[in-house]
Amino acid sequence: MTAESTSGTSRQPAVRRAPARRVSMADVARLAGVSAQTVSRVSNGHPSVVGSTREQVLDAMRRLGYRPNSAARALKYGEFRTIGVILFTLSSVGNSRTLEAIVDHAAHEGYAITLIPVAVPTQDGVLGAFTRLGELAVDAVIVIMEVHLLDAATMTLPLGIPAVIVDSNGGDRYTVVDTDQADGTRQAVRHLLDLGHRTVWHVAGPEDSYAAERRAETWRATLTEAGLPVPAMARGDWSADSGYRAGLALADEPGCTAVFAANDQMALGLLRAFHEKGKVVPRDVSVVGFDDITDATSFIPPLTTVHQDFTEVGRHCVERVLRQVHHRRTKPGTTLVPTRLVVRSSTAPPPA
Amino acid sequence: MTAESTSGTSRQPAVRRAPARRVSMADVARLAGVSAQTVSRVSNGHPSVVGSTREQVLDAMRRLGYRPNSAARALKYGEFRTIGVILFTLSSVGNSRTLEAIVDHAAHEGYAITLIPVAVPTQDGVLGAFTRLGELAVDAVIVIMEVHLLDAATMTLPLGIPAVIVDSNGGDRYTVVDTDQADGTRQAVRHLLDLGHRTVWHVAGPEDSYAAERRAETWRATLTEAGLPVPAMARGDWSADSGYRAGLALADEPGCTAVFAANDQMALGLLRAFHEKGKVVPRDVSVVGFDDITDATSFIPPLTTVHQDFTEVGRHCVERVLRQVHHRRTKPGTTLVPTRLVVRSSTAPPPA
DNA sequence: GCGCTGGTTGTTTGCGTAAACATCGATCAG
DNA sequence: CTGATCGATGTTTACGCAAACAACCAGCGC
Structure with missing residues (x-):
């Protein structure tokens, strides 16, 4: 699934080896001395099969290791x-x-x-x-x-x-x-503003993600609507490590007191960066994430975040x-x- | 997949509605004015179909929204x-x-x-x-x-x-x-002992997990082999939160200077617990995890852990x-x- | 012109299953 | 004792596709 390990075209050429003729109903029927239809009935738990016959069939199934062919089934059922x-x-x-x-x-x-x-x-x-x-x-x-x-x-x-x-x-x-990306983002940014922060920084996800774009747009819009300045946006790739790198830079930013990370993992990276730079969260800087992954309760400190209902x-x-x-x-x-x-x-x- | 949300038996009773007769090769063949076999050939990219015929067939396919039936295919190919x-x-x-x-x-x-x-x-x-x-x-x-x-x-x-x-x-x-659970565990425990710790505490995973059991056993064996005391084992459920709870208890344990957690998420909880209890990792306590999840590099501090090659x-x-x-x-x-x-x-x- | 070659297309067949219908035998009411 | 009934089982058929084979048609050398 990752780009490195897979190539769509490297799929094996469709060498159609002789299919390994598996056990079919007919085989079971032969061994049990009944018709294929009776085997089918047993296989599907149809009631009108008398006990002794059923037993014979089940026994034959076991002996042959019969497994119903789902292709044939699907073909019939559509x-x-x-x-x-x-x-x-x-x-x-x-x-x-x-x-x-x-x-x-x-x-x-x-x-x-x-x-x-x-x-x-x-x-x-x-x-x-x-x-x-x-x-x-x-x-x-x-x-x-x-x-x-x-x-x-x-x-x-x-x-x-x-x-x-x-x-x-x-x-x-x-x-x-x-997920309602816009509303979640708005809640996150408003929360920080309501606490009294002058503006909110943002660590965005990768450009090729709609979710990341939606969150970034809404962050920008919410600040603009509130008549606040929009700081330069950092760009991550969803990974904690990219959040860490963004955080090292933000820690040196003078007026940066509140950061909204586009997901929890990048927020984790931010926490580490601020910690290493001697900034105490939330005393010196506030951090909000997005996703509410289960680990978020055990970050240091436990993370305020937007809960997505996956x-x-x-x-x-x-x-x-x-x-x-x-x-x-x-x-x-x-x-x-x-x-x-x-x-x-x-x-x-x-x-x- | 979680126990709460699913019940295997709640599956819909097999009401076999009349299958929704989808477009088949025969339909395409009829519209294109060719045989079904020719449609099959076009569908599989077989070379011996002349350009004009191919176009007609493709056109008919498009018009009818034809989609090959994989059941039939699978039935044929086995x-x-x-x-x-x-x-x-x-x-x-x-x-x-x-x-x-x-x-x-x-x-x-x-x-x-x-x-x-x-x-x-x-x-x-x-x-x-x-x-x-x-x-x-x-x-x-x-x-x-x-x-x-x-x-x-x-x-x-x-x-x-x-x-x-x-x-x-x-x-x-x-x-x-x-994964070679035993070897990984041994490396983790030996690492801590080699650093000079007198013994190693352990936060295990749930009892019903083989992996957890194997790690716990090996932890115990490694200590015993080294002639060291085996401290009481804490039991978690893989979650960061369970690690946190275990950590709160371990922080009060007098001689506890090294902890091996059965996975990284529990290690994350440990880190938070120690942090809250004023114990500095690794100065006061060392922590080792298991898994090497990507986030582990961004824990505070970055986690020493056993890398599993998933x-x-x-x-x-x-x-x-x-x-x-x-x-x-x-x-x-x-x-x-x-x-x-x-x-x-x-x-x-x-x-x- | 004849038969041959090779490329294109059509026809037949069967994959394993289960619905629909056919058969068979037993039971039972009249 | 007869025929209707019903339950158990067998036979036929179709699901959609593609391999194998057959048929057909051009073009070609002789």
Whole structure:
């Protein structure tokens, strides 16, 4: 899934070896001395099979190690009860928590999840994922894309399959589910301003992330609306280390008393940088994060942050995509999942 | 996947609605005025289709929104090119990193990954997952189970499907891949002893985790071998918060100058507890973690920890399971992935 | 002109399963 | 004793695709 380790095109050439003829119903039927249909009935727990026959069949199944062929089943039923999830990386906490919520909720609805990694975060990579989609055993797709790759050209591709996009701005053409980035950011910035800070610095996420852009925009807008100066923005890559580097610079910035980091991991880096520079959080500088990862309660000090409800995001994704699967036409549109500020110990009024 | 949000049995009753008759090759063939076989050839990029015909077919495909039916394909080819991964939770960093590595490597081999969540971490839950396995479109399984549920009774079930287990002790009966827990632990404890500490305290993971048990055992053994006293062991649940609680107690322990935490997140909690209790790490207490999560470099202070090579674990899983898929029959056995200690700033000689 | 070659397209067939329908035998009411 | 009924089981068929084979048509050398 990471760019280094995978190449979409390096996929093995489709050498179709002679399929290793597995045990089929016919084999079981032969051994048990019954018809294939009876085996099918036993396999599906159909009632009208007499006990002794059932036992014979079960015994034959065991002896042969029979396993029903889900391809044949799916072919008959016309569905896989599986949802594909297209994503680029699992290393961000947000992605992995969203995925977990999706898996949870899908399981609850009787659906499994197939992961479709995007080899490289380029249009080609996304295209490749959509192509592979056709070969995969899925009834619908959820796209978790935190990068600017879903423009009109690319996204017109996956025709004919129910799809939901997480974290994008294509709400007019597609079904989109997202955290309410703007509201969360506004709460974070307002919280710092309400404490009395003259302005708020920002450590943004990478440029190619919609979420990062949305948070940066809203940070800027909130300051501007309040008639406050907008300080220079630092740019990180979501990692704690990038937050640390940004923090070393900010620590030397004279009037910097409040920083809003675009995620908790960068906030962690900030805390370390300030600590090393001898600045005490929150006495000298206040720090707010975004995500509310579980570890945030154990930062030094425990982090004030914007709580994202990943569970809710996952639930909405599954619900909306399954609604499409079941032919209940839905119109495109965005579902925003609300956020809330969790105040812990990393924020305080500015030093006197 | 978490116990609260999912119940394996709540799966929708298998109401088999009339399958939504999707566009098939025959439909495309009819519109394009060719045979189904020609559509198949175009669909698979077979060379011997003349340009004009190809265009007609492609056009018909577009107009009808044709999407090849992977069930039929899989039925013909006898394989799905998909590996199932059975796991209980994604919330542990280890699981999610291992999964990512598996996804990466599987994609590299042209395989997709289907997640099979275990509803509840009981034998029934695992059993349910294995049952669902039969209905799923997978060629093999990788089991990521950090709990004691794979005993003989349960594990005899998934007969006839290639399988690899991560993080278990069933190496004699199954193919197992694991991090070398023992060696990693030994390195951690020896490092602290070599620095001059009189003994090493331990904050263990939950009892139902093999990994946690292995680390605890080895910690104990290493101390015993060195002829040192074995202090009382604290028990956490992998979370930073549980580490914090353990740390509050350890901070009051008189001779406690070195602590080995069974994972980095608990180590994070320890750092906070010591900080709040006025103990300076590493001057007053040394702390070592396990995992080497990326954030560990940004803890205060940066954490000395045992590096686990999740990528390598994932790679071995995929390799070994695919070997079973292709060459049929490999003997069981355990593959141990080596660890290495990464020394950062959370360890030092004991106070004089 | 004839048959041959090679490239393009069509036809037949079967993958494993389960619904629909057919059959068979036993039981039972009249 | 007969025929209706019903439960257990077997037979046929179709799901969508692609391999194997067949058919067809050009162009070519002789």
